[in-house]
Amino acid sequence: MRWLIAVSIILVLLLSVIPLPFVWQQWRPEFMALLVIYWATYSPDYFGVFMAWVSGILLDVVELLPLGYHSLGLIIIAYLANLAYQRIRSYALWQQAVWVFILVGIYQLLCNWVSGLMNKPIETNEFLIAAVFTAFLWPLWVMTFRMIRIRFRIP
Template sequence: MVSTRSRNGWMIWMTFAIGMLLSVVPFPHVEILRPMFLALPLAYWALEMPHKIGMASAFCLGLAQDVLFGTLLGHNALILTLITFLILSLQQRVRMFPMWQQSLVILVVLGLAQLLQLWLSALTGNRQTLAVLLPALISALLWPWVSFGLRGLSRRYKIN
């Protein structure tokens, strides 16, 4: 009997590690335009492989990001869990959309996540402006390249 178990699931977690590393790389002059580097691969893998990446994975990644950034524990966990929940609830539809419509869905989902981050920041006493929505826009513009890149990675390493 041939085993159908994937041996390359570690590549999914490698993309998350790269996303976390890119999240902490300093971009001093364009910090406000920083894409949501961890949310993009999380959204892709939740969209393509909901049986492997779910809300528990998003919560754990969010906790790791909270520790990495030194933010309130659960702040990023809640945001990444919301992103994953929305992607999983729309997964069957979004997979059938052309790439430009997928980018619009990503814009809305990440925009809602950024609004939640704005609200949580206001609750903790940090005042921010609506410019916090710019990372969602930049991430949506990057979505086609992230999607094609991760799809190629998935095919090359036969991740299933």
């Protein structure tokens, strides 16, 4: 379990820095938010607010941003996902995707708030595109990890 979490964090860090043209960058799905929501919903015993904070700091280091930029948003969505995991897990995947969309929206709101503190221009509607892409990725992500966990007998 722990190694799977570590490997998925490393893979997500890699996905977050895959070079894209400047104009496409705002459409990059928020992979780290997806990961945090997944682990906090499906393995709340192993992945809580602290792990969300650690992965946020790692993302800040890799993305060359001030430390804590992503952590703030990630700990809040990890907390929300941890609160609601029993109910969310009983929903269908597409219904879960709506929940993911809302959480990623909150996460991006907080990231944009930090950007605002740094006097960066704030994108208006574009960040919602990334949230929609992330929500579309959710069923794919859950199914992939379900397969991996069955294959390697991880509870």
